[in-house]
Amino acid sequence: MYRKRNRSRRDVLKATAGMAAVATAGTLMPWQVGRAASLTVGFIYVGPKDDYGYNQAHAEGAAALRSIEGVTLVEEENVSETVDVQKSMESMINFDGVTLLFPTSFGYFDPHILALAPGYPDLRFQHCGGLWTAGQHPTNVGSYFGYIGMGQYLNGIVAGHATTSGKIGFVAAKPIPQVLLNVNSFLLGARSVDSSITCQVIFTGEWSMPVKEAEATNALIDQGADVVTCHVDGPKVVMETAAGRGAWLCGYHANQAPLAPAQYLTGAEWNWAKVYQDMVAATLAGGTIDNFVRGGLAEGFIKMSPLGPAVSETARNHFEVARAEIMQGGFAVIRGPLKDNRGNVVAADGQSFAETDVALERMDYLVEGVIGSTS
Amino acid sequence: MTAAAVPGTPDAAFDRSLAAARRHGEAVIVPLGALVAGLLAFALFLGIVGRSPAEFYGLVYQAAYGSTFAWENTLARTAPLLLAALCTALPARLGMIMIGGEGAIVLGGVAAGIFAMLYPALPGVLGIGGMVAVAALAGGTWIGTIGFLRHLRGVNETIASLLMAYVAIALMNHLVEGPFRDAASLNKPSTAPLSDGFRIGTIPGLDVHWGLAIGIAACVLCWVLLERTTWGFAARIVGGNVRAAQVQGLPVGRLMVGFSVLGGACAGIAGMIEVAAVHGAANASLAAGYGYTGILIAFLARHHMLAILPVATLLAGFEAASGLVQRRMDLPDATVLVLQGMVFVALLAGEALHGRLAWFRAPGRQ
Numbered sequence: 001m002y003r004k005r006n007r008s009r010r011d012v013l014k015a016t017a018g019m020a021a022v023a024t025a026g027t028l029m030p031w032q033v034g035r036a037a038s039l040t041v042g043f044i045y046v047g048p049k050d051d052y053g054y055n056q057a058h059a060e061g062a063a064a065l066r067s068i069e070g071v072t073l074v075e076e077e078n079v080s081e082t083v084d085v086q087k088s089m090e091s092m093i094n095f096d097g098v099t100l101l102f103p104t105s106f107g108y109f110d111p112h113i114l115a116l117a118p119g120y121p122d123l124r125f126q127h128c129g130g131l132w133t134a135g136q137h138p139t140n141v142g143s144y145f146g147y148i149g150m151g152q153y154l155n156g157i158v159a160g161h162a163t164t165s166g167k168i169g170f171v172a173a174k175p176i177p178q179v180l181l182n183v184n185s186f187l188l189g190a191r192s193v194d195s196s197i198t199c200q201v202i203f204t205g206e207w208s209m210p211v212k213e214a215e216a217t218n219a220l221i222d223q224g225a226d227v228v229t230c231h232v233d234g235p236k237v238v239m240e241t242a243a244g245r246g247a248w249l250c251g252y253h254a255n256q257a258p259l260a261p262a263q264y265l266t267g268a269e270w271n272w273a274k275v276y277q278d279m280v281a282a283t284l285a286g287g288t289i290d291n292f293v294r295g296g297l298a299e300g301f302i303k304m305s306p307l308g309p310a311v312s313e314t315a316r317n318h319f320e321v322a323r324a325e326i327m328q329g330g331f332a333v334i335r336g337p338l339k340d341n342r343g344n345v346v347a348a349d350g351q352s353f354a355e356t357d358v359a360l361e362r363m364d365y366l367v368e369g370v371i372g373s374t375s
Numbered sequence: 376m377t378a379a380a381v382p383g384t385p386d387a388a389f390d391r392s393l394a395a396a397r398r399h400g401e402a403v404i405v406p407l408g409a410l411v412a413g414l415l416a417f418a419l420f421l422g423i424v425g426r427s428p429a430e431f432y433g434l435v436y437q438a439a440y441g442s443t444f445a446w447e448n449t450l451a452r453t454a455p456l457l458l459a460a461l462c463t464a465l466p467a468r469l470g471m472i473m474i475g476g477e478g479a480i481v482l483g484g485v486a487a488g489i490f491a492m493l494y495p496a497l498p499g500v501l502g503i504g505g506m507v508a509v510a511a512l513a514g515g516t517w518i519g520t521i522g523f524l525r526h527l528r529g530v531n532e533t534i535a536s537l538l539m540a541y542v543a544i545a546l547m548n549h550l551v552e553g554p555f556r557d558a559a560s561l562n563k564p565s566t567a568p569l570s571d572g573f574r575i576g577t578i579p580g581l582d583v584h585w586g587l588a589i590g591i592a593a594c595v596l597c598w599v600l601l602e603r604t605t606w607g608f609a610a611r612i613v614g615g616n617v618r619a620a621q622v623q624g625l626p627v628g629r630l631m632v633g634f635s636v637l638g639g640a641c642a643g644i645a646g647m648i649e650v651a652a653v654h655g656a657a658n659a660s661l662a663a664g665y666g667y668t669g670i671l672i673a674f675l676a677r678h679h680m681l682a683i684l685p686v687a688t689l690l691a692g693f694e695a696a697s698g699l700v701q702r703r704m705d706l707p708d709a710t711v712l713v714l715q716g717m718v719f720v721a722l723l724a725g726e727a728l729h730g731r732l733a734w735f736r737a738p739g740r741q
Contacts, residue, residue, distance in 0.1 A: 048707075048708070074702040075701065075702065076697075076698040076701050076702060076708075077701065077707070077708045078708040079698070080660070080663045080664065081660040081663070082455075082649065082653060082654075082660060082663045083451050083452070083454075083584075083653045084452065084663075084694070086451075087447075087448040087451055087452065087695065088698045090444065090448070091438060091444075091448060091695070091698050091699060092698070092702070094442075094444050095437070095438065095699055095702075096702060106562060106563060107563055107658075107659075107660050110563075110655075111653070111654060111655045129562065131561075174552070174564070175552075176561065176562045176563070176564065177561050177562060178562055205545070205548050206548075206659075361561065361562075362561060375552075375553065
C-alpha cells in the first residue's frame with residue numbers, strides 16, 4: 001500500500017524525470033547477486049497480505065527473512081488456486097531466480113505444486129498444510145503445519161473464564177478436519193473451566209465471505225454468546241462485528257488486538273517467522289529441510305497473543321498452567337470419556353489423542369457441547 | 376478524396392477504397408486510441424504516486440509478451456476467459472445482459488467431475504466427450520433457464536443471472552462437500568480425482584492446455600454462426616429491435632433461449648476444461664472469478680466474437696504481469712485492477728466517439 005503523502009508539483013516532475021533513468025538502470029542491473037551464500041525465496045498468498053489473518057501471518061513470517069543476509073524475498077498476493085499459481089511460480093523461477101518457494105494456500109498443493117515440482121528437481125517447494133507422503137509425492141516438495149488446535153484450547157480457557165452467559169460462539173469456514181479440531185478444542189478449553197458451557201458454531205461455507213461472517217457473528221451474539229472466535233481466512237470482520245456488539249474476542253491466525261484492544265482476550269497465532277527462518281537457514285547452510293514438518297507451541301510453530309487487559313487473574317493463572325503443560329509436548333485435548341454431539345463415543349474412557357496424532361487430521365465430528373452440525 | 380476525381384478512373388477507385396478503409400478503420404482505430412489513452416492515464420497515475428511508468432510497462436511487456444514463457448503464461452490465463460466471455464457476448468447480441476457466467480462455469484465443472492466419477496471406465500473419447508456434453512448441458516440449462524424466464528415472465532436477466540451464480544456456487548459446494556465428496560479429500564472437499572483417460576493435456580510445443588484451442592475454435596464458430604448464418608442474422612435483428620423481429624415473424628423466444636443456452640454451454644465447457652486440464656477434480660477452486668472477467672472482456676470486445684480473442688489476451692497479459700510488478704516494484708496486486716479500470720473507462724469513452732468523428736466518414740457524405 002502507498003504511504004499517504006502530499007506530493008508537490010516538484011516531486012511529480014522529479015519522479016517523471018527519474019523514470020527513464022530508473023527504467024534504464026533496471027534493465028542493466030543484475031537482479032541476482034551471484035554470491036555463494038545467496039538465496040532467493042518466493043512467497044505466494046491466496047489473499048491480500050494485510051488481511052489480519054491467514055495470509056498476514058505468512059507475510060509476517062516472510063518479512064522476518066529480510067534480516068537474514070544473502071536472502072532476497074519476492075512475494076505475490078491474491079493468486080487464485082488455478083493454473084494462475086502454476087504460472088506465478090514459474091514466473092518467479094524464470095524472472096527472479098527463486099529456488100525456494102513457499103506457496104502458502106492449502107489448495108496450491110494438489111494439483112498445482114505436484115504438477116510443477118517434477119519439472120524443477122533442483123528447486124524446493126515448501127507447502128503449508130498439505131500431507132506430503134513418501135513414495136507418492138516428489139522429494140523436492142515438503143509440507144509443514146502447526147498444531148494450532150492447542151491455541152484454540154487456550155483461547156477456550158480464557159473464554160470460559162470470561163463468559164457470563166455460559167455460551168460462546170465460533171464462526172467457522174468449512175466443516176473440514178482442521179476447522180473441526182479448532183471448534184472442539186475451543187469448547188473443551190472452556191469446559192475445562194465450567195463443564196456446562198456450550199459453544200454455538202456457524203459454518204459460512206467459504207474461506208473468505210465477509211458478509212456471511214458478519215451475519216454469523218451477529219447471529220451468535222443474538223443467541224447469547226458473549227465470547228467469539230473464528231476460523232476463516234481473514235478474522236477482521238468477525239472481530240470488528242463482535243467488538244461492535246460488546247462481546248469478548250479470541251483471535252485466530254494473527255494478532256487482532258489492534259482492532260479492539262479493550263475486548264481482545266488472547267488469540268491463537270501462527271509463528272511462521274521462526275519456522276521460515278529455520279528453513280531458510282538450513283537451506284543457506286547447504287542442508288535439507290524435512291519433507292514432513294509439524295510442530296506446536298513447544299516447537300515455536302504457534303504462539304498466543306499477549307493476554308488482554310480484561311483477562312482476570314484467575315483466568316491468567318489457569319491459562320499459564322495449561323500453557324506450561326502443553327509446552328511439555330504430547331498434550332491431548334481429545335481424551336475420553338468423550339462423546340460427539342450426536343451421542344456417539346469418540347474417545348473411550350482412558351483413550352486420548354495427543355496433538356501429534358494423525359487421526360486428528362481426519363476429524364469429522366463436533367464434540368458434545370458444541371451446538372451445530374457438520375453437514 | 377478530391378472532388379475533382381472523375382468516377383470510373385483509377386484515381387476514383389483508389390479514393391473509394393481509401394474511404395472504405397477509413398470507415399472500417401473506425402472499429403479498430405477508435406478502440407486502439409482509447410487503449411493508448413487509458414495506458415497514458417495510468418502512466419500519469421503512476422507518476423503521481425512516484426513510480427516509473429517506463430519501468431511498469433517494461434515489466435508488463437517482459438512478463439506478459441516478452442518471451443516464450445511469458446506468452447505461455449499469458450495464453451494459459453487466456454484459455455478459460457475465451458469461453459467465459461462468450462457466455463456474456465452471445466446473449467448480448469440479442470440484447471440480453473447476462474453476467475452470471477460464473478455459475479455456469481462452476482456447474483459445468485461439477486457436472487464433468489461427477490460424470491467422470493460415475494463412469495470411470497469409459498474409453499478416452501467417450502469419457503471426454505461425455506464430460507463436454509454434461510458440462511454443456513449443465514451450463515446451458517442454467518443460463519437457458521434465465522433466458523427462458525426473461526422471455527416468458529419478463530424477469531430481468533442481469534439480476535437473475537448474477538443471483539443464480541451465487542446459487543450455483545452454493546450448489547457446487549453442497550455437491551462436492553456432500554453427496555459427491557471423495558472421502559479421501561479431507562481438508563479440501565472434492566469429487567474423486569479424474570482417471571488419466573479423462574484428463575486433457577497440453578498443446579504440443581506449448582505449455583498451455585488444449586482449452587486455448589477449444590476457446591479459439593468456439594469464438595470462430597460463434598462468429599460464423601452470428602455473421603454467416605440465417606440464425607445469426609435473425610439473432611442480430613432481435614438484438615437490434617425486438618419489435619421489428621416480432622413483426623417479421625422471427626421466433627424471438629426460441630432465439631433468445633437458444634442463444635442463452637449456447638452461451639451457458641460455452642461457460643459450462645470452460646468449467647469442464649478447468650476440471651479436466653487443470654484441477655483433476657471438481658472443487659471450490661472452480662469459482663475463480665473467470666465468469667466475471669469474462670463480462671469485462673465481452674464488453675470491451677463490444678460483443679464481437681473475434682474481438683474477444685485479442686481483448687482476452689490483453690487482459691490475461693495484465694494478469695500475468697501482475698506478479699512481476701508486485702515483486703519488482705513493490706506495488707500491491709490492486710495496481711493491475713487500477714490499470715484495468717482506467718483502460719475500461721477509456722474504452723467506454725471511446726465508444727461514445729463512434730460515428731462522431733468526421734474523418735471516418737466517407738467523403739461527400741458529411
